[in-house]
Amino acid sequence: MKTYNTAFPYFxxxxxxxxxxxxxxxxxxxxxxxxxxxxxxxxKQFSNYCEVKYAIATNSCTSALEISLSSLNLKGxxxxxxxxxxxxxxxxxxxxxxxxxxxxxxxxxxxxxxESMKKLINKNTKAVIMVHFAGMISKNxxxxxxxxxxxxxxxxxxxxxxxxxxxxxxxxxxxGDLGCFSFYSTKIMTTGEGGMITTNxxxxxxxxxxxxxxxxxxxxxxxxxxNLGSNHRVTEFQALLGLHQLKRLEEFLQHRNKIATxxxxxxxxxxxxxxxxxxEPAKDSRHAYWRFIVFLEKHxxxxxxxxxxxxxxxxxxxxxxxxxxxxxxxxxDKGKYPNAQKLSARHISLPIHMLINENxxxxxxxxxxxxxxx
Amino acid sequence: MKTYNTAFPYFxxxxxxxxxxxxxxxxxxxxxxxxxxxxxxxxKQFSNYCEVKYAIATNSCTSALEISLSSLNLKGxxxxxxxxxxxxxxxxxxxxxxxxxxxxxxxxxxxxxxESMKKLINKNTKAVIMVHFAGMISKNxxxxxxxxxxxxxxxxxxxxxxxxxxxxxxxxxxxGDLGCFSFYSTKIMTTGEGGMITTNxxxxxxxxxxxxxxxxxxxxxxxxxxNLGSNHRVTEFQALLGLHQLKRLEEFLQHRNKIATxxxxxxxxxxxxxxxxxxEPAKDSRHAYWRFIVFLEKHxxxxxxxxxxxxxxxxxxxxxxxxxxxxxxxxxDKGKYPNAQKLSARHISLPIHMLINENxxxxxxxxxxxxxxx
Numbered sequence: 046m047k048t049y050n051t052a053f054p055y056f057x058x059x060x061x062x063x064x065x066x067x068x069x070x071x072x073x074x075x076x077x078x079x080x081x082x083x084x085x086x087x088x089k090q091f092s093n094y095c096e097v098k099y100a101i102a103t104n105s106c107t108s109a110l111e112i113s114l115s116s117l118n119l120k121g122x123x124x125x126x127x128x129x130x131x132x133x134x135x136x137x138x139x140x141x142x143x144x145x146x147x148x149x150x151x152x153x154x155x156x157x158x159x160e161s162m163k164k165l166i167n168k169n170t171k172a173v174i175m176v177h178f179a180g181m182i183s184k185n186x187x188x189x190x191x192x193x194x195x196x197x198x199x200x201x202x203x204x205x206x207x208x209x210x211x212x213x214x215x216x217x218x219x220x221g222d223l224g225c226f227s228f229y230s231t232k233i234m235t236t237g238e239g240g241m242i243t244t245n246x247x248x249x250x251x252x253x254x255x256x257x258x259x260x261x262x263x264x265x266x267x268x269x270x271x272n273l274g275s276n277h278r279v280t281e282f283q284a285l286l287g288l289h290q291l292k293r294l295e296e297f298l299q300h301r302n303k304i305a306t307x308x309x310x311x312x313x314x315x316x317x318x319x320x321x322x323x324x325e326p327a328k329d330s331r332h333a334y335w336r337f338i339v340f341l342e343k344h345x346x347x348x349x350x351x352x353x354x355x356x357x358x359x360x361x362x363x364x365x366x367x368x369x370x371x372x373x374x375x376x377x378d379k380g381k382y383p384n385a386q387k388l389s390a391r392h393i394s395l396p397i398h399m400l401i402n403e404n405x406x407x408x409x410x411x412x413x414x415x416x417x418x419x
Numbered sequence: 420m421k422t423y424n425t426a427f428p429y430f431x432x433x434x435x436x437x438x439x440x441x442x443x444x445x446x447x448x449x450x451x452x453x454x455x456x457x458x459x460x461x462x463k464q465f466s467n468y469c470e471v472k473y474a475i476a477t478n479s480c481t482s483a484l485e486i487s488l489s490s491l492n493l494k495g496x497x498x499x500x501x502x503x504x505x506x507x508x509x510x511x512x513x514x515x516x517x518x519x520x521x522x523x524x525x526x527x528x529x530x531x532x533x534e535s536m537k538k539l540i541n542k543n544t545k546a547v548i549m550v551h552f553a554g555m556i557s558k559n560x561x562x563x564x565x566x567x568x569x570x571x572x573x574x575x576x577x578x579x580x581x582x583x584x585x586x587x588x589x590x591x592x593x594x595g596d597l598g599c600f601s602f603y604s605t606k607i608m609t610t611g612e613g614g615m616i617t618t619n620x621x622x623x624x625x626x627x628x629x630x631x632x633x634x635x636x637x638x639x640x641x642x643x644x645x646n647l648g649s650n651h652r653v654t655e656f657q658a659l660l661g662l663h664q665l666k667r668l669e670e671f672l673q674h675r676n677k678i679a680t681x682x683x684x685x686x687x688x689x690x691x692x693x694x695x696x697x698x699e700p701a702k703d704s705r706h707a708y709w710r711f712i713v714f715l716e717k718h719x720x721x722x723x724x725x726x727x728x729x730x731x732x733x734x735x736x737x738x739x740x741x742x743x744x745x746x747x748x749x750x751x752d753k754g755k756y757p758n759a760q761k762l763s764a765r766h767i768s769l770p771i772h773m774l775i776n777e778n779x780x781x782x783x784x785x786x787x788x789x790x791x792x793x
Contacts, residue, residue, distance in 0.1 A: 053448060054452055065443060104650070104651075133644045143517070230453050236654075237452035238650070259511060276479035276481035280656075
């Protein structure tokens with residue numbers, strides 16, 4: 046019986062051959078193990094893809110978030126607004142740089158809620174992190190961006206789920222002041238472990254690039270350290286994977302959107318009768334579909350998830366617990382986030398990746414529909 | 420004309436074949452890209468090698484130092500003593516975790532000076548970092564360890580240069596409370612980028628392992644985050660390199676010691692007449708010889724270094740500037756470190772690694788002797 050995994054990395058055979066050939070060159074000593082041409086080429090091609098001026102490869106998206114926040118020189122009273130529906134790193138990065146976290150509720154698409162955000166803003170608010178959860182960019186992103194710009198508050202995109210997502214003619218990573226991508230092994234494209242910072246701001250770029258390399262003066266030839274940084278670099282092998290995955294990204298996104306369309310079309314009747322609801326991206330946007338989220342409006346989510354798992358359909362429900370309920374934050378938070386609480390008890394995420402083909406998708410969605418009609 | 424590099428990674432052909440075979444398995448999806456069996460096996464074998472109970476693989480030695488210090492819960496007034504002759508990370512890690520740095524002078528071996536250290540200790544001193552610079556363990560290490568133990572001050576080894584160095588029957592990484600290794604591409608063994616924490620203390624181990632993985636509760640099955648951490652993990656590919664390099668470590672160390680013996684024997688007369696001085700490890704210890712340091716007592720170091728470089732002998736003089744003179748620290752330091760200042764104007768480091776054979780070593784040392792006798 047086939048297992049339909051939540052996520053799975055994918056390297057086509059011809060890419061594997063090329064990667065191994067290059068890896069041999071690295072191991073033989075003909076090319077660098079780290080700090081060589083692959084990393085800078087990956088940064089160049091990734092910035093081109095996102096249509097931003099600068100990109101900085103890091104060892105993880107967690108590091109990318111930490112470096113981005115560090116580059117803003119936040120002090121102890123400074124606050125950063127973070128949605129409660131997100132991975133731990135979006136929040137821990139704020140504490141790591143010594144700033145305060147202000148948790149925010151989400152809207153019906155599971156994305157940072159504009160109205161809740163406005164209420165949280167005060168004189169200490171220095172940045173807002175928007176998470177393109179599951180790969181969807183908020184319908185309100187331009188309104189939020191303009192609102193924050195007017196108040197001189199930095200907008201950071203958490204693009205961990207959103208490689209290649211678009212809003213109008215803007216690519217993810219090219220909307221906020223800084224963008225932070227993940228190349229972890231479950232992501233749309235992977236380097237095993239890895240991340241990337243994108244920005245159009247030269248000053249922030251130079252600061253982030255320096256902090257990625259232990260605070261080194263990147264414009265000086267020797268080893269002078271002018272900022273407080275760490276070693277957040279990636280190896281040449283990781284960058285090599287990144288280059289090959291980036292070359293395939295459009296193909297990956299088309300596939301994911303094809304699978305999503307099968308899921309959506311099949312769910313049509315259940316959506317009509319209100320049993321099921323989906324994220325609703327804006328018309329002129331592209332969802333990256335890192336995850337295909339289904340909100341079950343009338344069924345017991347845990348039971349449905351359990352039954353799907355018995356069929357080897359690895360449906361899950363990221364993230365649990367919600368951020369403010371993680372032990373590391375819990376003691377500092379007294380807020381209530383009704384929409385996030387409600388939605389996170391109702392959503393499931395269906396397998397969607399390169400190893401889920403159209404027949405798999407039809408099987409998976411029919412099984413789900415069967416369970417919902419049961 | 421052959422170039423004699425300062426450092427060079429080395430993977431024998433048979434290891435390359437095995438690594439590529441395993442890498443294919445990873446890329447095909449038969450094995451994990453990250454968080455799989457290679458990392459845990461590497462940790463296990465490395466702890467066995469160092470004869471410590473626990474080892475935690477990290478993305479760099481910088482991270483290893485930061486995590487080690489984080490595990491001590493240092494507060495704003497807490498001080499950490501650090502020698503001024505070391506790489507930036509030994510110092511930046513202290514500031515990164517929000518503690519104060521107390522710079523310390525070095526002894527004639529370029530290692531933390533016991534007497535200077537004693538003078539720096541006060542009620543706020545929480546930890547001391549000893550750097551086994553160039554691969555040598557201090558003659559005073561046991562005295563220092565016992566002195567600190569009595570005062571309840573943590574001893575951290577910076578083992579970046581000292582894989583396999585020994586003192587009596589103790590291996591580097593098994594002397595202090597915590598040990599921090601580097602597997603950067605210039606090091607005795609390499610994973611491209613990478614590091615390792617070693618300890619015998621279960622409590623510190625659990626804290627460090629958690630902080631390496633974003634503060635996760637490592638004894639819980641789901642994703643609960645109980646500490647403030649980051650993503651400091653390495654990929655399976657890096658661990659694969661580490662496993663192969665570790666298997667070769669004794670061979671690497673024997674080779675380095677053989678080259679060092681050639682250098683030492685050839686310098687005999689110059690040592691006798693006081694023109695040259697070497698580090699002097701204790702009789703029952705093993706120098707790891709990451710670098711072969713020569714103190715030029717009567718010559719102009721910069722001129723000798725320049726002349727060697729013209730012969731394609733890449734002699735260098737790590738680290739410049741000394742730690743307290745790095746811009747990121749400079750404003751906080753008013754100390755004077757006379758021995759470090761004196762020695763760092765006099766030392767050079769000769770090429771020593773797996774691609775320097777015995778004939779290369781004889782050539783290099785004869786050229787140096789020629790220049791010194793000129």
